[in-house]
Amino acid sequence: MNIHARREEIIRIVREGTVHSQDELLALLRKKGFKLTQPTLSRDIRELGLAKTPAGYVAPGDLASVTPITTFTPIEVRQERLEHLMKGSIKFAEAAGNVVVIKTPPAAAQPVASALDATPPEDALGTVGGDDTIFVAFRHAGAATAFARNVQQIAGLSTRRSARA
Amino acid sequence: MNIHARREEIIRIVREGTVHSQDELLALLRKKGFKLTQPTLSRDIRELGLAKTPAGYVAPGDLASVTPITTFTPIEVRQERLEHLMKGSIKFAEAAGNVVVIKTPPAAAQPVASALDATPPEDALGTVGGDDTIFVAFRHAGAATAFARNVQQIAGLSTRRSARA
DNA sequence: TCTCTGCGTGCATGAATATTCATTGTTTTG
DNA sequence: CAAAACAATGAATATTCATGCACGCAGAGA
Numbered sequence: 001m002n003i004h005a006r007r008e009e010i011i012r013i014v015r016e017g018t019v020h021s022q023d024e025l026l027a028l029l030r031k032k033g034f035k036l037t038q039p040t041l042s043r044d045i046r047e048l049g050l051a052k053t054p055a056g057y058v059a060p061g062d063l064a065s066v067t068p069i070t071t072f073t074p075i076e077v078r079q080e081r082l083e084h085l086m087k088g089s090i091k092f093a094e095a096a097g098n099v100v101v102i103k104t105p106p107a108a109a110q111p112v113a114s115a116l117d118a119t120p121p122e123d124a125l126g127t128v129g130g131d132d133t134i135f136v137a138f139r140h141a142g143a144a145t146a147f148a149r150n151v152q153q154i155a156g157l158s159t160r161r162s163a164r165a
Numbered sequence: 166m167n168i169h170a171r172r173e174e175i176i177r178i179v180r181e182g183t184v185h186s187q188d189e190l191l192a193l194l195r196k197k198g199f200k201l202t203q204p205t206l207s208r209d210i211r212e213l214g215l216a217k218t219p220a221g222y223v224a225p226g227d228l229a230s231v232t233p234i235t236t237f238t239p240i241e242v243r244q245e246r247l248e249h250l251m252k253g254s255i256k257f258a259e260a261a262g263n264v265v266v267i268k269t270p271p272a273a274a275q276p277v278a279s280a281l282d283a284t285p286p287e288d289a290l291g292t293v294g295g296d297d298t299i300f301v302a303f304r305h306a307g308a309a310t311a312f313a314r315n316v317q318q319i320a321g322l323s324t325r326r327s328a329r330a
Numbered sequence: 331t332c333t334c335t336g337c338g339t340g341c342a343t344g345a346a347t348a349t350t351c352a353t354t355g356t357t358t359t360g
Numbered sequence: 361c362a363a364a365a366c367a368a369t370g371a372a373t374a375t376t377c378a379t380g381c382a383c384g385c386a387g388a389g390a
Contacts (some may be wrong), residue, residue, distance in 0.1 A: 004270040039341055042378055046219045049276050053216035060275060094290055097263035101291040101302045130293040135300055186346065202370055295342055
């Protein structure tokens with residue numbers, strides 16, 4: 001019935017505290033007024049992609065959520081950091097329209113996105129990073145392709161290549 | 166006996182392929198010559214901090230990659246999961262240039278984005294998911310509109326027609 | 331309105347994982 | 361060289377989690 005509200009609450013609970021079993025989570029949900037049983041919870045957990053670790057359940061989105069960044073680091077340091085990051089953590093970069101898509105190893109997208117955000121390329125409008133993917137939006141397609149080429153060069157990628165690994 | 170070698174091997178196995186149960190992992194270890202039983206493996210897993218996700222066990226450092234349901238899940242399973250998720254958790258889908266924007270209920274974006282990432286649509290470059298919004302970038306605007314339409318249909322959204330009886 | 335269909339759910343149960351307890355092999359200590 | 365102290369393990373078992381099945385409710389269409 002209130003399946004979405006329920007799942008939202010599950011995420012919230014798991015983000016805030018530590019839950020070691022479904023029964024425990026079940027109790028918390030019931031305390032909040034949700035009426036459900038363990039099998040339903042099990043299905044919710046599967047759908048949400050929650051992982052069970054020795055330290056309790058964790059939400060995958062915890063590490064993949066979009067985050068805007070601002071920094072006060074001196075610009076030359078930022079430049080350096082950006083290049084360094086790009087050299088090591090970029091597996092793929094391609095322009096599509098006025099957007100550039102960059103692929104990194106798992107969990108590496110956020111640092112790169114942060115650095116990009118701190119030192120925006122020419123004509124860049126904004127950046128969002130997921131877990132292993134970054135989008136950079138530009139005003140013009142031309143700026144996008146130029147930036148993509150630039151990234152490919154710095155990262156040492158052949159200008160034509162497929163990602164995923 | 167060679168507890169360290171064994172645990173290293175466990176990490177290696179989990180990094181390379183996908184393992185869905187301890188029994189499965191147990192069999193792999195035995196094939197490699199290790200002699201142990203499930204309880205021991207359970208303890209190893211706890212010590213190593215491995216997490217069990219709907220997509221199998223993952224190493225702690227790879228926890229962020231919980232996201233990719235990717236790995237080696239059979240394609241038909243992924244397809245099914247994706248369709249299922251789309252049916253229930255998509256409120257809006259529209260193409261804008263070569264990007265498709267998808268809206269979901271709160272907290273539902275990550276699972277859908279994961280599934281999308283695991284079964285990329287034709288000509289898709291990458292996916293980024295926030296809390297209730299997903300961006301999917303395509304090589305061409307055409308692919309984007311096609312995908313948007315497809316999503317709308319599967320999700321049961323009115324594609325534009327005004328119908329009512 | 332009355333089907334028909336499909337989704338969400340709980341119940342019962344099977345499968346997977348964690349734990350208790352006893353045993354064995356190994357290191358430390360007298 | 362015992363013998364105690366400890367660590368690693370397996371067998372049995374408890375606990376936790378997943379799933380097949382059936383039911384009820386809600387929306388689409390006749």
